[in-house]
Amino acid sequence: MGAVLVAFAVSCGAPDDSHERTPVTSVGNLQITDAYAPAPAAPDVGSLYFTVINQGSEPETLVAVETSAGGTASLHEMTRVDGVMRMLATGPFSIAPSDTLRMAPGGYHVMLEQISVRPEVGDTLDVVLSFARTGRIELRVPVLTYTDVARLLEDPGDHEH
Numbered sequence: 001m002g003a004v005l006v007a008f009a010v011s012c013g014a015p016d017d018s019h020e021r022t023p024v025t026s027v028g029n030l031q032i033t034d035a036y037a038p039a040p041a042a043p044d045v046g047s048l049y050f051t052v053i054n055q056g057s058e059p060e061t062l063v064a065v066e067t068s069a070g071g072t073a074s075l076h077e078m079t080r081v082d083g084v085m086r087m088l089a090t091g092p093f094s095i096a097p098s099d100t101l102r103m104a105p106g107g108y109h110v111m112l113e114q115i116s117v118r119p120e121v122g123d124t125l126d127v128v129l130s131f132a133r134t135g136r137i138e139l140r141v142p143v144l145t146y147t148d149v150a151r152l153l154e155d156p157g158d159h160e161h
């Protein structure tokens with residue numbers, strides 16, 4: 001095997017203008033895009049967003065999420081109940097063939113609770129997604145301000161309308 005090339009990104013305190021969109025992670029029939037974590041506003045509760053595209057011909061199920069923040073990670077959905085937006089935990093989430101699970105503020109998200117290592121802006125969260133068919137997919141998710149995450153996820157690069 002060749003030498004391992006290690007690149008150091010030097011933080012120079014540049015103004016916080018535009019963030020690169022995260023690269024697409026492809027494993028088997030799955031593509032993971034738009035993975036971002038807002039820096040938690042509370043000490044031990046945070047959230048995480050990503051998009052899963054199932055390009056296979058069989059349904060796929062997102063079974064579990066783990067992160068380097070520790071604690072628990074569970075899939076939540078925002079739902080209107082009696083006129084009030086509430087968060088509901090969803091179980092393992094099935095993604096039909098050619099379908100997409102898209103997480104964004106106000107919709108699906110992964111809720112991080114009982115965090116032991118609080119992510120700060122500029123950190124990278126190591127995330128492992130476990131799928132029933134594809135198995136484990138590892139992601140390195142940038143931690144941004146909530147404003148940046150909301151802006152990135154409200155304005156997808158590929159407009160479909």
Ligand SMILES: [Cu+2]
Pocket residue numbers: 076077087109110111
């Ligand atoms: Cu939640």
